Amino acid sequence: MTKPVVEIPVDREIDTSQMKVTDEVAIQIANMNKWYGSFHVLRDINMTVKRGERIVICGPSGSGKSTLIRCINRLEEHQAGQIIVDGTELTGDLKNIDKVRSEVGMVFQHFNLFPHLTILENCTLAPIWVRKTPKREAEEIAMHFLQKVKIPEQAHKYPGQLSGGQQQRVAIARSLCMKPRIMLFDEPTSALDPEMIKEVLDTMIALAEEGMTMLCVTHEMGFAQAVANRVIFMDQGQIVEQNEPRAFFNNPQSERTKLFLSQILGH
């Protein structure tokens, strides 16, 4: 393997044994278009995500990458084309939307934890009210995932008492408590101090090692190189280039991609 273009800020070996991509389709997006008013934000998006795939989406700000993954759990509505998640097509049907949302976890840039609930309550809320899991069982599941993100001792604190990195790890645990089959990450490390980025990336890598299907909008190119099996570059609402990471970083084809990479890696 050639020398990595950027270092990933974690100091451990990554176990790729579970990171297998199956042939099963997790997400299918066909000819999808979206407008904000008259502004064409997403233009003719076509992509297929296989189960177990880890995809990093990057691009300049305003390129539509966040909007794209927010369409996958219909936080944003698309106006044309098709999005099929786990065999369920996203339409106006509220039942389908809630079904998809309970199967797709999402982690936000600003964590969006519920400040009036403790960490444990944040994690058990959706399993209890959406999945109808008994409270005791939901708490056990929550503690299991809090252990996994390495903050079980914070379970009875409130989000406001935690650092940004800890809050983001709680947000990941909260999503995992719903046992999602797909995880979406919308710039999960962009609001964090450099020292905290590492702990969140560590958690995400651990998730990848277990074979989770992941779509990450991120500028952590080290993470993309180490974990992703596909990098998608977007600009002006379109997919400009996609490739497996080594080729993407070492041999970008489009001029736009080259310019973008030179700007974010060139320091």
Added chain:
Amino acid sequence: MSNVEAHTVAYVRDTMIAQQSPPLAESGAIRWLRSNLFSGWLNSVLTVVSLLAIFLAVKAIAPWLLNAVWNAGSLAECRAILDGATGACFAVIRDRWHQLLFGFYPPQFYWRPVLALVLLFVAIAPVLFTGLPRKMLIFSALYPFIGYHLIWGGSAWFPVSVLLGFVAGVAAYVILRNLNGLVAIFGAIMAPFAWWFLAAGPFDAAMSAAIPLGLDFVRSDRIGGFLIALIVGVTAIALSLPVGIILALGRQSDMLFLKTICVVFIEFIRGVPLITLLFSASLLLNYFLPPGTTFDLILRVIIMVTLFASAYMAEVIRGGLAALPKGQYEAADALGLDYWKAQRLIIMPQALKISIPGIVNTFIGLFKDTTLLVFIAILEPLALANAIRADTNWNGIYWELFIFIGALFFIFCFGMSRYSMYLEQKLKTDHR
């Protein structure tokens, strides 16, 4: 450290400085005095002037209160006892307190409103303090019927038959829930009305005939004084919060008609003085309702005051909703919570918490607005104060009555204000 930096560019700290206590002059009473009372010449002058003002106020009022006469049959007697000195004549309160509190409620039944008030505190305790056993909420739910029966009396089967209407609604919902959510909600709304219009009357009559049970009936026009202020105030407070929440949500809704109805309602009610609504409650409703409908004036007033307060409440809560970051809605959506669950579990607890000062402000305003009932000939405390002053014995007295009424209102309003501060403190989860 600055010396070190001035001499050399490179600097490495070898020992960290441990925490130390502040200098003596920076702590204790001296510091408090200096920073709170005498922190500059302007502040020192203000402190002295304030002390002087307090002294003069106390000097003016104290003799009036200290010389107060508590035992006298009339104002003239009071003046004779005082013999030229300044002094309050609180004898009027001693003579007429029962009227100021209960209006013309039959004296032999005073225990009923008093018991109702005591039970009111029992009923709201579990709502106000979450530490109390949750089973007490069952009593809170039953309290409106108990309170009504204690104050108005009549056949005990009447409140029971009204209550059974709600039971019918819940039963209809539970039975139809498995069929379809919308049908269940429709059934839950229709079943109580069906019961009230078709079965409640015969049920009440039959049961009253079979097992006569109840208290002596007290007509609405006998009820007055602080009792009426509490009845109207407490009922309107309890109802305006849920109505306000629904209006606020309706105003935020995407459904055009619902939204328009809510906006028109809120803007209309807020744009009209309360006294106008009260006059229409006392006069106009009679013209619009079918002839022969007897619709208790107190009930009409409660409806109007509730509508008035809920319009304000809706705007206060809308402020709370607007203050919530969009991310909270998105996180709730992303976890698969539907609209009502998201509202109940995520949005409302936070929006209401933000709105507590505004909500309590509206409550206090509403409670004090019940004094406006004086204008539609309801015997609230001010109306009775006027009546007492019209009596030849007490002609010319006013401060003492208004101080008493003011003190009663103050106790309740101050209690609400303190509770809201306690609640704000309790719900504070951001920096602990």
